[in-house]
Amino acid sequence: MQLSTLTLLALSCVTPVLGARSAGCGKTPTIRNGQYTMTVNGKQREYIVRLPDNYDRNTAYRFVFTFHALGGSASQIANGQGGTLAYYGLPPLMTGNNSAIFVSPNGLNQGWANSGGEDITFVDNIVKTIENDLCVEQSLRFATGFSYGGAMSYSWACSRPNDVRAVAILSSAVLSGCNGGTQPVAYYHQHGTRDSVLSISQGRQMRDRFIANNKCTPLNPEPQPGSGGRSTKTKYQNCLPDKPATWVVFDGDHNPSQTDPGSNTPFAPGNTWEFWSQFKAEGGGGDGTAPTSPVTTLTTVTTQQPQPTNGATSPRYGQCGGINWNGPTACVSGTTCTKLNDWYFQCL
Numbered sequence: 001m002q003l004s005t006l007t008l009l010a011l012s013c014v015t016p017v018l019g020a021r022s023a024g025c026g027k028t029p030t031i032r033n034g035q036y037t038m039t040v041n042g043k044q045r046e047y048i049v050r051l052p053d054n055y056d057r058n059t060a061y062r063f064v065f066t067f068h069a070l071g072g073s074a075s076q077i078a079n080g081q082g083g084t085l086a087y088y089g090l091p092p093l094m095t096g097n098n099s100a101i102f103v104s105p106n107g108l109n110q111g112w113a114n115s116g117g118e119d120i121t122f123v124d125n126i127v128k129t130i131e132n133d134l135c136v137e138q139s140l141r142f143a144t145g146f147s148y149g150g151a152m153s154y155s156w157a158c159s160r161p162n163d164v165r166a167v168a169i170l171s172s173a174v175l176s177g178c179n180g181g182t183q184p185v186a187y188y189h190q191h192g193t194r195d196s197v198l199s200i201s202q203g204r205q206m207r208d209r210f211i212a213n214n215k216c217t218p219l220n221p222e223p224q225p226g227s228g229g230r231s232t233k234t235k236y237q238n239c240l241p242d243k244p245a246t247w248v249v250f251d252g253d254h255n256p257s258q259t260d261p262g263s264n265t266p267f268a269p270g271n272t273w274e275f276w277s278q279f280k281a282e283g284g285g286g287d288g289t290a291p292t293s294p295v296t297t298l299t300t301v302t303t304q305q306p307q308p309t310n311g312a313t314s315p316r317y318g319q320c321g322g323i324n325w326n327g328p329t330a331c332v333s334g335t336t337c338t339k340l341n342d343w344y345f346q347c348l
Contacts, residue, residue: 022131067145089269
C-alpha cells in the first residue's frame with residue numbers, strides 16, 4: 001500500500017460548516033487508497049484510507065471513520081478480519097451518489113484510551129488532512145465502531161458534536177471518555193442482552209445520554225428482543241429535528257456481526273446505513289422530523305445471490321457478487337468468487 005509521512009501539530013476542533021465542500025474539492029488528490037502516517041503529540045499514528053471507486057475530485061463525498069475494537073487494528077477493519085466485516089460492511093451499501101471516503105485509524109496499544117484527549121486530536125488531524133486533499137461534504141461526517149471502537153465513536157460525538165452528523169455504536173461502553181457530552185448528535189446503538197464483555201446496562205448508559213441530549217422521549221419498560229430472539233429496533237419519538245435516536249436490542253453476546261435467527265446476514269451494516277442515509281447535506285435529515293410515536297420493529301433483511309453477467313470477469317480482489325451487484329460474477333483464471341458477506345463477494 002502507498003505510504004507517506006505527515007508531521008502535524010495538534011489542531012483545534014474542525015470548524016463545522018454545514019453544507020460546505022472541503023478545501024480538497026477540485027484538487028488533484030495526493031491521497032490514494034493505502035496506509036498513511038502522521039505525528040501527533042510526538043507519536044507516530046497510522047490510518048488507512050479507502051476512496052470510492054472512480055473517485056471524482058469535484059464530487060463531495062460522505063466521510064466515515066471506522067474504529068477497531070481492543071486488540072484490533074486498522075488493517076483488520078480494512079480487510080475484514082477477526083469476525084468483523086471490512087469497514088463494518090458499509091462500502092457495498094454506500095455506493096453511487098451515496099459513496100463515502102472511509103478511514104480506518106490505528107489506536108495506541110491496539111485501543112482507544114484517549115489519554116489527555118490525544119485520540120480526539122488524532123481524529124481532528126485526520127479530518128483536516130483528508131479534507132484539505134480530498135472532496136468531502138463536511139456536513140456528512142460519520143463514525144462507527146465495535147466495543148472500544150464504539151467507545152471512540154461515542155467520545156468523538158461527545159467532544160465534537162458539531163463535527164459529526166451521526167454515529168453508530170456496536171456493543172460498547174464509555175471507555176474513551178466523554179468530554180463535553182451535552183450537545184445532541186444523531187445516535188444509533190445496538191447491544192446484546194447477554195453481552196459478557198460490556199454489559200447491556202453500560203450500553204444503555206451511553207444511549208441515555210443522547211436520548212436526553214436529543215430531547216427524545218425515554219421508554220419504559222426497556223425494549224426487549226423479539227420472538228425467537230430476533231433483534232428489536234426502536235426509533236425514539238419527539239427527538240430534536242435532524243437528531244434522531246435508534247436502539248437495537250438483540251439476544252446475543254459481544255459480537256460485531258450479530259445475525260438474527262435463520263439469517264447469515266449481520267444486521268449492523270443495513271441498520272447503520274438505514275439510519276445514516278436519512279441525512280442530507282446542509283443540515284437536512286430525511287423529512288427533518290421525528291416519529292410521532294415510538295416505533296418498534298423487528299429487523300428483516302432481504303438477500304440475493306449474484307446473477308451471471310454476459311461472460312465478463314472481475315480481476316483478482318475485484319467484486320464478483322452481492323446484494324445489488326450488477327457487475328461480472330465470474331473471476332479471472334486462478335481466482336474464485338468467494339462470499340465474504342451477503343453484500344460482497346470477492347475474487348480471491
